[in-house]
Amino acid sequence: MNSIIRRSFYPIYNNTYKLTCRLLADAKINEKIDKIVKDNKVVVFMKGVPDAPRCGFSNAVVQIMRMHAVPYESHDVLADENLRQGIKDYSNWPTIPQVFINGEFVGGCDIMLQMHQSGELVEELKKVGIKSALLTADEAKKEENK
Amino acid sequence: MSTTGIITNAIRTKLQSALQTKHLEVINESHMHNVPKNAETHFKVVVVSDKFDGLALIKRHRLVNDILKDELQNGVHALSIVAKTPEQWDSSDKVVESSPNCRGGFGK
Numbered sequence: 182m183n184s185i186i187r188r189s190f191y192p193i194y195n196n197t198y199k200l201t202c203r204l205l206a207d208a209k210i211n212e213k214i215d216k217i218v219k220d221n222k223v224v225v226f227m228k229g230v231p232d233a234p235r236c237g238f239s240n241a242v243v244q245i246m247r248m249h250a251v252p253y254e255s256h257d258v259l260a261d262e263n264l265r266q267g268i269k270d271y272s273n274w275p276t277i278p279q280v281f282i283n284g285e286f287v288g289g290c291d292i293m294l295q296m297h298q299s300g301e302l303v304e305e306l307k308k309v310g311i312k313s314a315l316l317t318a319d320e321a322k323k324e325e326n327k
Numbered sequence: 328m329s330t331t332g333i334i335t336n337a338i339r340t341k342l343q344s345a346l347q348t349k350h351l352e353v354i355n356e357s358h359m360h361n362v363p364k365n366a367e368t369h370f371k372v373v374v375v376s377d378k379f380d381g382l383a384l385i386k387r388h389r390l391v392n393d394i395l396k397d398e399l400q401n402g403v404h405a406l407s408i409v410a411k412t413p414e415q416w417d418s419s420d421k422v423v424e425s426s427p428n429c430r431g432g433f434g435k
Contacts, residue, residue: 228432229430234430235431235432236429236430236432237426237428238405238407238426238427239430240427273389275392275396275399275400275404276399276404286385287385288384288388290407290427291388291407291408291409292384292385292388296384
């Protein structure tokens with residue numbers, strides 16, 4: 182009798198327990214990501230770190246940020262599997278890198294590249310009070326030419 | 328006999344039918360990355376469609392991501408997207424740059 186109960190009860194209990202843990206973990210990472218993007222003006226979720234990106238696309242974003250001299254918070258998804266999946270769920274975006282400006286998801290590598298080329302990135306940074314180094318260089322050049 | 332992979336074909340078919348593409352290129356870039364030979368994990372798609380008209384860049388990308396949701400959940404983990412309207416494509420130089428070089432990824 183006992184073994185019957187054990188065999189039917191425990192799997193249900195176990196699965197519910199695992200599901201609950203999973204939901205809690207998902208909720209936790211969601212909260213964590215939410216806090217990160219709201220506490221920092223510019224956040225980049227990438228593979229590797231800015232000094233040593235582990236992915237060509239992530240590196241492209243790092244280089245763009247460097248060109249504009251943007252101060253940003255970076256997070257390595259390869260160091261945390263929960264974060265790697267969590268960020269994809271959070272922004273409903275399937276790939277890494279991911280760039281957030283002012284708490285909002287802006288895009289990945291392709292979008293950053295196009296925004297950089299079109300000048301839109303300079304504008305978006307201005308909106309959050311960051312002056313792009315390229316803008317500064319541009320103004321300096323115009324002063325010289327006067 | 329075609330040597331393109333199953334996923335490459337699936338991507339092409341889905342994008343063509345959902346977006347009635349005027350021009351479509353599906354490029355398997357997996358060989359540029361730290362993955363096994365014949366992998367279908369990294370793609371670049373060039374999509375030209377009227378349906379992008381009036382849509383911001385991020386909305387265009389989300390649209391493509393949605394169409395390819397299954398593939399992205401099952402093996403494809405990099406998708407580079409060029410999404411233009413026919414007018415934008417015609418007035419561009421139609422040159423598709425190749426993606427950045429791999430830097431090792433998660434592997435060895």
